[in-house]
Amino acid sequence: MASVLAQSQECDLLLLDEPTNHLDIETIEWLERQLVDFPRAIMIISHDRYLLDDLVDKVFEMRGGQIEIFDATYEKYEEQKNLRQHLKHQAYAKTMADVKRRKASIEKMSRRNRFDSQISSKMKRLKKLQHVENPIIKDYLLRFHFKNVFKSGKNIADGGNLSKSFGDTLILNDVSFEILSGQKIGLIGPNGCGKTTLLKILTGAEKPDGGILNISRGARWGYFDQEHLSLNLDNTLIEEILRDQKDLKETDAKALLGQFNFRGDIVYNQVGKLSGGERARLAFLRLIMQPYNFLILDEPTNHMDLKSKMAIEGALNSFSGTVIVVSHDRRFLDNVTDTTFLMANTSIITYKGNYSASRLQHQKELLNTPGARLNDMLGGNLKKYVVKKSFTDWTTRRKYKIGEEILIGDHNFELYEWAINNSRLKCLRRNK
Numbered sequence: 001m002a003s004v005l006a007q008s009q010e011c012d013l014l015l016l017d018e019p020t021n022h023l024d025i026e027t028i029e030w031l032e033r034q035l036v037d038f039p040r041a042i043m044i045i046s047h048d049r050y051l052l053d054d055l056v057d058k059v060f061e062m063r064g065g066q067i068e069i070f071d072a073t074y075e076k077y078e079e080q081k082n083l084r085q086h087l088k089h090q091a092y093a094k095t096m097a098d099v100k101r102r103k104a105s106i107e108k109m110s111r112r113n114r115f116d117s118q119i120s121s122k123m124k125r126l127k128k129l130q131h132v133e134n135p136i137i138k139d140y141l142l143r144f145h146f147k148n149v150f151k152s153g154k155n156i157a158d159g160g161n162l163s164k165s166f167g168d169t170l171i172l173n174d175v176s177f178e179i180l181s182g183q184k185i186g187l188i189g190p191n192g193c194g195k196t197t198l199l200k201i202l203t204g205a206e207k208p209d210g211g212i213l214n215i216s217r218g219a220r221w222g223y224f225d226q227e228h229l230s231l232n233l234d235n236t237l238i239e240e241i242l243r244d245q246k247d248l249k250e251t252d253a254k255a256l257l258g259q260f261n262f263r264g265d266i267v268y269n270q271v272g273k274l275s276g277g278e279r280a281r282l283a284f285l286r287l288i289m290q291p292y293n294f295l296i297l298d299e300p301t302n303h304m305d306l307k308s309k310m311a312i313e314g315a316l317n318s319f320s321g322t323v324i325v326v327s328h329d330r331r332f333l334d335n336v337t338d339t340t341f342l343m344a345n346t347s348i349i350t351y352k353g354n355y356s357a358s359r360l361q362h363q364k365e366l367l368n369t370p371g372a373r374l375n376d377m378l379g380g381n382l383k384k385y386v387v388k389k390s391f392t393d394w395t396t397r398r399k400y401k402i403g404e405e406i407l408i409g410d411h412n413f414e415l416y417e418w419a420i421n422n423s424r425l426k427c428l429r430r431n432k
């Protein structure tokens with residue numbers, strides 16, 4: 001991404017196809033800043049709503065082979081879309097009333113057996129009207145509920161003093177954590193810090209080098225692994241749904257697939273022909289058809305379109321079991337999680353609250369940590385700044401008020417660079 005941005009200063013239009021996929025949050029935020037400051041036009045495909053919220057002023061929505069254009073920010077687009085949808089519903093209701101009226105009139109005319117030619121032309125017009133699509137059905141959003149069959153104890157899992165290395169690379173160093181029944185945990189951290197490894201330790205696929213891991217006896221876990229979706233590519237979609245659901249009827253399998261936006265003849269296609277996002281969506285459906293009470297999810301929404309992502313958010317919100325989910329999508333994390341595990345430098349810090357709440361807390365902790373210790377931790381150059389003019393950090397929506405103090409060092413300088421350069425923040429003194 002960095003090299004593309006460096007080379008593209010001369011271009012007129014920068015085309016980006018899902019640039020944030022697989023990037024960690026820190027890198028996404030870096031990219032956001034580059035794109036916001038980019039002097040040329042940008043056309044971007046993205047499923048990251050925070051990025052879209054802040055970046056775009058025009059939205060092209062593609063569906064059913066057509067493009068609808070909204071002259072709006074992403075937030076406004078959602079509003080306008082709802083309004084357009086409402087108008088479509090009204091128009092549809094009006095058309096249906098018209099159809100009813102015309103039908104009655106045709107019936108009346110046929111009974112009197114008059115004006116044959118008029119009847120046939122009226123019938124033609126009626127046929128046309130009846131072909132108007134019902135937007136309510138068309139827009140039927142997949143709604144589904146998780147089965148949550150097993151009850152489990154208070155703690156679904158505990159890790160005590162866990163350690164793990166791959167060769168010389170230390171991944172976990174004396175890490176302890178608790179996963180309580182019903183918690184929705186977002187596991188975040190930079191690429192390569194060991195998130196997938198931790199999930200694999202939970203499933204038993206990786207063994208820790210030291211420490212103890214307890215999984216509650218009542219826990220029935222299901223694992224979503226983006227790389228290995230455990231799909232049989234030669235099967236059709238229907239066969240994949242019926243594979244381990246012996247009692248399910250084909251019509252029910254079709255209805256379930258329909259709820260996951262697989263409609264029409266696509267259910268008879270081979271799984272191997274699906275796109276990456278579609279495969280993930282199918283794998284997720286297969287996962288939630290099992291009676292699990294603990295979902296271990298590794299980047300489940302990568303490559304998914306916004307609608308599928310929202311459906312999965314809805315499902316996870318109505319699931320009363322426990323979830324630990326790795327994701328780099330901040331809005332997804334904010335909508336789904338109530339606890340955050342931040343993995344960094346071989347340790348895990350637990351925060352109450354979703355991604356945005358954990359970020360605020362993290363900032364507060366930095367402020368309350370004695371300067372000298374923090375300097376050691378963060379590699380020096382730490383200074384205290386005071387807010388001179390209020391401003392908003394648009395990545396977290398955090399408003400900074402006049403008089404607030406912030407510790408800024410090499411680790412977070414970039415976050416506040418704009419505010420410093422624009423005299424919103426003034427350096428107070430160097431922390432000893």
Ligand SMILES: Nc1ncnc2c1ncn2[C@@H]1O[C@H](COP(=O)(O)OP(=O)(O)OP(=O)(O)O)[C@@H](O)[C@H]1O
Binds near residue numbers: 171191195197
């Ligand atoms: N089986 C293995 N053998 C050797 N090294 C491994 C193995 N599995 C993972 N690693 C290394 O351990 C580190 C952590 O990997 P892991 O996949 O857990 O990171 P991650 O946080 O999930 O990253 P990402 O955000 O990119 O998914 C990486 O440097 C990786 O190369």
Ligand SMILES: [Mg+2]
Binds near residue numbers: 195196197298
């Ligand atoms: Mg990973």
